[in-house]
Amino acid sequence: MPPPEDHHPPNPSSSNYSQTSSLASSRPSTPNSQPAFPRLSSSSSYSQPSEPPQPSQPEHQPEIQHGQPHPSSPRTTTRNANAGTSTIRTSAATGAPSRPSHQAGPPHRAAAPPPTLREKIFHALPPHTGPLNVGFMELELPVREPRTFSHIKRNGDYALKLDTVLFAVYYPCKGPEETPKEKAIMTRDRIRTCRGSGNWAGWDSAAGRKQDEEDETGGKKGNVGLTRPTWLPRPRISTCKGYANFANMPKAPVASYFALTSMFTKLPAWRNAKLSDGPPLAGPEEMGEEALNRGFSDTSELTLVWGPRPAPDAEELRRRRAKYPVIIFSHGLGGSRTVYSTICGELASYGFIVAAMEHRDGSGARTYVNQEGSSPDLCSQNLDRRSNSEREKEDGSAFQTKRRRKKNGKKKPYYMVDYLFPLDNAQDTRPHNPAGVDTELRLAQIEMRCAEIQEAYHILGMINDGQGAEVARRNLRKKGNKGSSSKGLIGIDWEDWTGRLFLQNVTMMGHSFGGATTAQVLRLREDFTWISQGILLDAWGPAMPEADSEEHKIRKPILAIGSEAFMHWKDNFERVENICLEAREAGVPSWMTTIRGSVHLAAADFAVLYPNWMSLLMKSLVNPKRAIQLHVESVLEFLRMTLPEQHHAKFSKAWPFEEGLLTAMEGAANEVSFDFRPNEKWVAARLRIPHEFKLRTRNWAKRKAQPSRDIPRNRSGRRLEGLVDWGSGDEIWVHISPDKEEVPNVSEEAE
Secondary structure (H helix, E strand, O other), rough: OOOOOOOOOOOOHHOOOEEEOOOOOOOOOOOOOOOOOOOOOOOOOOOOOOOOOOOOOOOOOOOEEEEOOOOOOOOOOOOOOOOOOOOOEEEEOOOOOOOOOOOHHHHOOOOOOOOOOOHHHOOOOOOOOOOOOEEEEEEEEEEHHHOOOOEEEEEEEOOOOEEEEEEEEEEEEEOHHOOOOOOOOOOOHHHHHHHHHHOOOOOOOHHHHHHHHHHHHHHOOOOOOOOOEEEOOOHHHHHHHHHHHHOOHHHHHHHHHHHHHHHHOEEEOOOOOOOOOOOOOOOOOOHHHHHHOOOOOOOOOOOOOOOOOOOOOOHHHHHHHHEEEEEEEOOOOOOOOOOOOHHHHHHHOOOOOOEEEEOOOOOOEEEEEEEOOOHHOOOOOOOOOHHHHHHHOOOHHHHHEEEEEOOOOOOEEEEEEOOOOOOOOOOOOOOOOOOOHHHHHHHHHHHHHHHHHHHHHHHHHHHHHHHHHHHHHHHHOOOOOOOOOOOOOOOHHHHOOOOOOEEEEEEEEOHHHHHHOOOOHOOOOOOOEEEEEEEEEEHHHHHHOOOEEEOOOOOOOOEEEHHHHHOOHHHHHHHHHHHHHHHOOOOOOOEHHHHHHHOOOHHHHHHHHHHHHHHOOOOOOOOOHHHHHHHHHHHHHHHHHHHHHHHHHHOOOOOOOOOOOOOOOOOOOOOEOOOOOOOOHHOOOOOOOHHHHHHHHHHHHHHHHHOOOOEEEEOOOOOOOOOOOOOOOOEEEEOOOOOOHHOOOOHHHHH
């Protein structure tokens, strides 16, 4: 992720735009011609899976054709997927897209956590849209083999040292509304007890209800007293200073603004909640609350109604519990384990377990490494990770003395890792940096990131193998340790996690520098045999290592979702395109898409928390929440095609599949617009909006006078309006997509 630059309004007359550019396979022949590097693969011929017959709809229910012009668009273009051919059925009441035909009934969504008073005043993250609640836990454990990476040093110490691994787990959970309620409900165990003893007195007593809750939660385990974690990692003030340092901006105002607006923002997830058993199981043998309520006519007269089959025993219920596919997420420069919580939580709400890494390679804004005891392998590095300007202000030896101070006669049990600026090339992320990327540092960081991912996978394997208690014992994110919550892992029922993870066919996913990390993981097949596909979110192409041999070429399915801001960065576009073509040449399906009107931070929580700054400074055109939706729906569609069916069969019927974002129709007209291409100075950093004030004023007035019906909505029914709304079906450009026969899962579902 390129560090922010000083923002100055571009000169509107400095660039002459052409309205469109045809996606031809040839490059421009002259230097002055309009860039045409974003283009579509010539192989885009498979169609959207056919749907079962729809139930009868009211005659007045409108249908919106994808190919129709949208009144709020600056001009009309068509998307290659389903353009002018398919329809979106909408609700007559709201105009929102209806549920796909293969999902019966209205979409079920988990109850959203209630917003706090501070969140109502300042910034809040949107609730997740999936049918499952989301749980959250943090793990930091010592690595199996502490070691250093590269010979890079700062002040005589190695700059890249792996002592512990830290990651957060977003997972489907049982929310507070799913815990036992204090109602006159006869549970199966109570029925058996009362019927066996013949004593029905006190069956609705408080003691009986308490016993039921203890039986359900396993004593103190379970969802008693659930809380929500904060979005800013602890210690929050220090984290704000870390972001100011990363952005190369004054610490006091930036840290103060972050603290005032986001210090009390919480994730829409429950800390240490009980792992969900999966989607509700239908059938008369499932004696849930509703079935038991139907079992007696009123609270005074007990009438038991038994189903045609006996209730399943505990072993049968344990066997029916869902097993979840796993995604490992790698953050970009300046990121952390919570910066992408919206996307990670969304995927968890649809039935995935997402391990969000917090890398300690100097690519994050600020993180803390706890030490285990006084092990010499885990001693503090005393690293100088300041920017070049700060480093020049102090003498190196004085800095070493300052960092080696002892606390109460002992060394500090932790050390801090700030963003590591490359020496003499601090802005190596900028497209026009004459020195280019600091490949020595970036390759070493990717090597360390790969090692951290392997350690995280090992810990997930321990949890899945029934060693959760040992993981909890060794966990360093507990009360009293730096950056830790006082709750630690209290409340986690590790027996629930045994055998609940699919640890083969794991998905690797990352944004920006994390996308470059994902590409390298896909190359190292012998080290990551358990990774079966990869997802690149606006990957940083110049930092991607090249394949050094035929064995290291990518041969696994890949999905690359880019922003329009990065699409105009030609070198970056070509590097990502080559990655996708590399997989395509190996005979595996690959996709490359661009979300129109989006900028580089569209996949991160910053876009959702600070939408006005994104619009005014980075010139984002798409609604940030809609951009998140497009990311998530594209990922789900990709995983539906590439994961084994048994990994998602229990969940995929609840996945949004209304548009077919990755499918492409043969012969469809395809055009990429360069209307918002920025000046060369601002390439990759932001977009350019011609006649910006006029466009903002006109669109605001048009929405007030005649709001469009072809605008997607959030879970509460509010329209997700952006500065420019292209309408459903015209929001994504698909540059590369596979043939129909290359994706057997799609073909089978269509049949």
